[in-house]
Amino acid sequence: ELVQVVEQPVEGRLCVIALTGISGVGKDSLWDSIKDNFGEKRFVPHYSLEFSPEEYRHRKGHIFTTTTPIELARLNWRGEVVPIIVKGMNADEMSTYVTQFSERFGKLSQEQVVEYSLGIPLLAQRFFQNDGMTEKELALIAGSHLRYCVGGHVAKRIRENPDALDRYLSLPLNDDVRDVFETTEPNPYTYSFEEVYARVLERQAEIRQRYENNLTSPFFVSQESADLYADMITNGGDNPCFDLFAPHVSREQFQRIERELFSRQRHTLNGTRSDMFGAQFRKVGLWLEYDSHVKMAFTEAHPEDIQKYQHALREGELPLESSSENPGAFYLHSHDHRGFTINQLLIGMATETLLQHMAVEYIVDYGMAQKACLYDPKTNTLTEIPRFSDDILFNKKYRT
Numbered sequence: 001e002l003v004q005v006v007e008q009p010v011e012g013r014l015c016v017i018a019l020t021g022i023s024g025v026g027k028d029s030l031w032d033s034i035k036d037n038f039g040e041k042r043f044v045p046h047y048s049l050e051f052s053p054e055e056y057r058h059r060k061g062h063i064f065t066t067t068t069p070i071e072l073a074r075l076n077w078r079g080e081v082v083p084i085i086v087k088g089m090n091a092d093e094m095s096t097y098v099t100q101f102s103e104r105f106g107k108l109s110q111e112q113v114v115e116y117s118l119g120i121p122l123l124a125q126r127f128f129q130n131d132g133m134t135e136k137e138l139a140l141i142a143g144s145h146l147r148y149c150v151g152g153h154v155a156k157r158i159r160e161n162p163d164a165l166d167r168y169l170s171l172p173l174n175d176d177v178r179d180v181f182e183t184t185e186p187n188p189y190t191y192s193f194e195e196v197y198a199r200v201l202e203r204q205a206e207i208r209q210r211y212e213n214n215l216t217s218p219f220f221v222s223q224e225s226a227d228l229y230a231d232m233i234t235n236g237g238d239n240p241c242f243d244l245f246a247p248h249v250s251r252e253q254f255q256r257i258e259r260e261l262f263s264r265q266r267h268t269l270n271g272t273r274s275d276m277f278g279a280q281f282r283k284v285g286l287w288l289e290y291d292s293h294v295k296m297a298f299t300e301a302h303p304e305d306i307q308k309y310q311h312a313l314r315e316g317e318l319p320l321e322s323s324s325e326n327p328g329a330f331y332l333h334s335h336d337h338r339g340f341t342i343n344q345l346l347i348g349m350a351t352e353t354l355l356q357h358m359a360v361e362y363i364v365d366y367g368m369a370q371k372a373c374l375y376d377p378k379t380n381t382l383t384e385i386p387r388f389s390d391d392i393l394f395n396k397k398y399r400t
Contacts, residue, residue: 014059016049016077019066021086022149022168024122027066030086038064046071053077069168070151088119090170097121104128108138116142119171126201129208130217135176137219140197143173143180148198155181193230196277196346203276211271215260218276218349221356222375224382232368233345240341241367242334242348243389245309246360247320249328253358254290257330260354261286262295273354279346283335290328305393306331312392318363319374319385330355330362341368356380365389 359377
C-alpha cells in the first residue's frame with residue numbers, strides 16, 4: 001500500500017516524500033525494504049533538507065526522507081512535502097514482536113510491555129535496558145519519548161484534540177503516559193526532567209554498543225531525589241553550584257564508580273554516566289580514592305578540596321560518622337559555565353543515581369535549590385541538613 005502511495009505522480013515542482021512517524025516505529029527499516037523500487041540515491045537525510053535544501057533543488061524525481069513529526073515541521077523545503085504516516089503496531093502485532101524478549105521481561109508482564117510501548121518497537125527495547133523497571137518509569141519513558149518526537153506545537157494540538165495521536169499510534173495512551181506527555185513543557189533552561197530522560201536511554205544503548213560499558217540504571221532509587229531534580233531543572237536558581245561528598249567507599253564501590261564516572265580518555269566524559277545524561281566536562285571536578293589508589297579528573301576547583309571534606313568529617317562538622325570500615329572517599333564539584341546551568345544538574349543526576357543504586361551514603365549541597373541533603377541508603381531517604389560547601393571550601397579552619 002505504501003509503495004502504491006509514493007508511486008502516485010505529484011503535479012508541479014519536485015516534492016519531498018517523508019516517511020513520518022514516532023522515533024523507533026520502523027521508518028528506516030521500511031525505507032530499506034522499498035528503496036530498490038525508487039533508487040537509494042534519492043534518499044536525503046532530514047537534517048540536510050533542514051539546513052542545506054538548496055543542494056537538492058535541481059534533482060530529477062522525488063526526494064525521499066524519514067522524519068519524526070517535529071523533524072517534519074522543521075524541513076526547510078519551499079516545494080511540496082508529502083508525509084506518509086508510518087503508524088505504530090497494534091496490540092496483536094506488538095505482542096508477537098515482544099515475545100522474542102520474553103526472557104528479559106523480569107517483573108514486567110507482556111501486557112505491560114505492550115501497553116506502555118505504544119506499539120513502538122524501540123520503546124519496548126528501551127524497557128529491557130534496565131532491570132526492575134516500575135510502571136511509573138515506563139510511563140516516564142513512553143510519555144517523554146512521545147513528547148520529544150512530536151515537538152511543542154504538535155503536542156499543543158494533540159492536547160486540544162487527543163484523537164490527533166491516532167495518526168501515529170494504533171494503541172491508546174493510558175492515563176500515566178498521557179499525564180507525562182501533556183505536562184512536559186519547554187522551560188527557560190531548554191530542558192525538563194522528562195526531556196532529559198527522553199534521550200538518556202538512547203545514549204545508554206549507544207554507550208553499551210560503542211564502548212562496551214553496561215551502565216547502571218539512570219533512574220533514581222529515591223523518589224525525593226527525582227522530585228527535587230525535576231524542580232531544579234524546571235525552576236533553575238541563582239547559585240548553580242553542586243558539591244557532593246561520600247566518605248565511606250568500599251573497594252568494590254571504588255571500582256564501579258571508576259568504571260562508570262571516569263572516562264578512559266582524559267578530560268572527556270565519553271562512555272560514562274555523564275555522557276549518558278548528555279553532560280559536558282566543563283567546570284567539573286571528580287576525586288576518588290581508596291587506600292593508595294587515587295583517580296582525579298577536573299577542569300575546575302582543586303584536588304585538595306576532598307581533603308578539606310575529610311578534615312571536616314574528622315572534626316565532627318558533618319552529619320556523617322567517621323569509619324575505618326570503608327576507607328575510600330568520593331567528591332564531586334560542578335558549577336555553571338557562562339550561564340550554562342543545566343550541566344551541573346546533569347552531572348549530579350548521573351552521579352546520584354549511581355550512588356543510590358550502590359547504597360552509598362553521601363551529603364550533597366545543591367546551590368540551585370539553596371539547600372543541602374543527606375542520603376541514607378538504609379532508609380532510602382533524603383533528609384535536609386544545613387548547607388556546608390562554602391564553609392568547608394572557603395573557611396580557613398579547613399585549609400590544608
